[in-house]
Structure formats: structure tokens, C-alpha cells
Amino acid sequence: MPQSETCLRQKRATPLQNVIATSGNSFVCVGYNHPADRSVPGDRFCHCWKNSAVDEHGHWDRRDIIDTLSVMATALSIDVNIQVAEGMTDDDMNQADLTVTP
DSSP states (O other): OOOOSSOTTOOSEEEEEEEEOTTSSOEEEEEEEOGGGOSSTTOOEEEEEEOSSOBSSSOOOHHHHHHHHHHHHHHHHHHHHHHHHHTOOHHHHHHSOTTOOO
């Protein structure tokens, strides 16, 4: 399964971790959303998914849940590593635009 470095929904978001079916028809993705797109100011993460039955919301089977938890755990680990490496507080991370590419 390939890993994408750009948002699969063409949003202003930066994936941290995702799982994409070889066909591209299903995926689970967790990343950073753009500060202007946040419904809650301190919520820097976005989560998208799609499978053959649903797009974004709906029924998940066990495999979907396992894939989602795995992707979320990896994304949170990457987030903590960035925070520690940059010496940033959680508030700093929430205020930063983490969707900007270097």
C-alpha cells in the first residue's frame, strides 16, 4: 500500500500517516489541517477515510478500525517527535501552520 505526502482530498492538509489501497479506492489518513480550516482552534489534526461502502462517515468493519488506530498512533508519534525536536509546547504546535512545506 502506498503512502501519500499530499492530501488525498485536495485540502490544505499535510498527511502524517496514511494507508491507501493499491487501487486507490480506499484509504485512511491522519495529518495536520490548516489553521484557518480548524473548527476548534487547538485541533491541529484531521482524519479522513474512505472504503467501498462509505466516504468519510458510516459503518466500519474490524479491519477499518485496526487500520485507523494504527494510522492514528503513528501520526501522534510523529507529532510528538516534531514537538520535542523543535522544543515547542502544545500551544506552539496548535498555533503553527504545520501544512506549510519547507
